[in-house]
Amino acid sequence: MQKSFFTLLVLLCGTAAVVGQEQPNIVLLFVDDLGWADLGYQNQALHTPNIDRLKASGLYFERAYIPTPTCSPSRASLLTGKEAARMQFYRHIPNSVKHGFTPEGRTDEPFSQWAKDPVQLPTRNWLPLEEVTYAEKLKEQGYYNMFVGKWHLGHEDYHPVQQGFDAQFGTGNHGHPGSYIAPFFRKASPLPDAPEGAYLTDVLTDESVRFIEDYDRPAPFMLSHWYYTVHGPHIGRPDLVERYTKEGLSGKYAQYAAMVTALDESVSRILEAVDKKGMTDNTVIVFISDQGGYFDNAPLSGGKTGGNTLGEGGARVPLLISYPGLTRPGSSTSVPVQSIDLFPTFLELASGKKYKDDKIQGKSLLPLLRGKKMKRRDLYFFRSYEDQRSAVISGHWKLKRYHSGKFELYNLNEDLAEENDLIATAPKMARKLKKKLAAWEEAVGVR
Structure with missing residues (x-):
């Protein structure tokens, strides 16, 4: 792998560094609709031992937020380091026929409306190609970029491979599947050959594990595994639904809990693949959700729906970062941060240099990862669905x-x-x- 002399960080941002350290691989695990309280370390009714161990291995961000907490804008912000509102992303891409899309999720119209929006702000139907993504910037640093899973930032002309990623898998035009049990999608399925009865989270995990196991390039890699789960429809893997039913949950709650545990198993398999490849000590693991949960987010108020998505239950999300030798196991920070901060963080980890770009609003989390202080700032939020x-x-x-x-x-x-x-x-x-x-x-x- 390419060498990056991190002593530059000492000169440029005053943080300790490991001289001659290889550029780290980066694994980004981006979950859909996972609430801040929907993990085992917050809710004992949910079994997530592997994600709990990931939390214990690195830095836990107690106050991590999404600038525009809804599907497409959250993805645009994560990719670009920008507040979504500055890119005219105020709502999710609807992908429906009633909003002018084909049944395959395509459109020639760059913007769409939302009937219940009080001010009728038009929102984008795709991420413009001129927007610079972390994949494009990491490629400049010699990285190979693999994308697995949900995109929801436009149809084929705007898919990951058009935005700096070298390859993609399981990426369609729609924001969620018709079912988590194959066949997954009714139209324009990105996984037409999935065996009947296969579980979507497992199929995507198989590909990420395969990618890691087979990776033989001299360059470092960035694996962006963007889950469809735990977005609706809430359909759990049958064996896990049975488990939770025996524990007293029923209906949609047993289904949702099963989805969360399938997610946990996926995280375990991906981390195990990294470890078996001998890459653990030089791989950054990032785990984050795109917005608050659909169900109860107590003790936080608000959530994905209900008119209070800018409440803590809708905008605050789990964020865990683990990088052996950099993050202190079992550490936490109460500094408010946003998902846009991951863009410059990735670039500083990859380059060994302080990242400066006045076109983005994200700020590097590297000081916090090293146990240092981060300059205080205000965080801003915007969306336009309801009042x-x-x-x-x-x-x-x-x-x-x-x-x-x-x-x-x-x-x-x-x-x-x-x-x-x-x-x-x-x-x-x-x-x-x-x-x-x-x-x-x-x-x-x-x-």
Whole structure:
């Protein structure tokens, strides 16, 4: 593998480094709709021993967020390091005939509308090819980029292989399967040869494991494994559904729990493949979800649906990063971060240099990975499905704005569930955050 002399990081950003360390492989495990509380270390009813061990092996981010918590915008942000609203991604790509798409999930229209959006903001139907992705930047550093799974950023002309990835597998035009048991997709299936009865999460995991086992290039690799699970339809693997049914769960809850445990088994298999290949010590593992959960997100309020997706239950997600020799096992940080921060983090890990790009909003997490401090900043949020519109987090304070003109203010240190609105009792902080949020919205160009 190519050598990267990380002493440059000492000079450029003042962090300790390993001289002569090889460029690390990077494995990104990006889950769909997995709530912050939907893992074993938060919820004992769910069995995720392997993800729990991953958490124990590295750094756990207690306050990780998605700038626009919904499918397509979250993916656009992760890929580019940009707040999705700056790319006119306010909602998911609908992929439906009623929104002007073909049954195969294609369209020539660059934007679509949402009937219930109060201000009728048009949102993109694909990620423009001129947007620069982490795959394109990593390729400049000599990386081979493999993509497995859900894309949801456009049809074939805009698929991963058009955005810097060297190969893709299991990637279709739609945002979710018709079933997690084969056959998976009704139209334009990316997995037409999957044996009847196969489970989608397992089929995608088979390919990622195969990729790792067979990898023989001298260059480092970036494996982006973007899961369809645990997005609906909630269909668990039958043996795991049976297990949870015996434990007392029923209906959709047993199905969902089975999906979460199948995810956990997938993570285990991928990590085991890395280990058997002798790559563990030089591989960065990143685990993150694209938005909050569909079910109960207690103690957090809000979730994927219900009109409060900018609540902590909708915008806060699990984020785990493990890199032996860099991250301290069992460590955690309460510093608020966003998914956009992974883009510059990947580039600094790959290049050994401080990444500077004024076109992105993401900030490198490398200081936190090394146990150092990160410069304080405010985090911004926006989406446009219903009345709820935007938000800003500044330290432990959070302001939410609605299209109807309403504002809410919360102190997250004292009120994690966002039950005690302080908009009337903390007027000075309310004015300060309103001013910040208004300035950000003007800069972004949202109305």
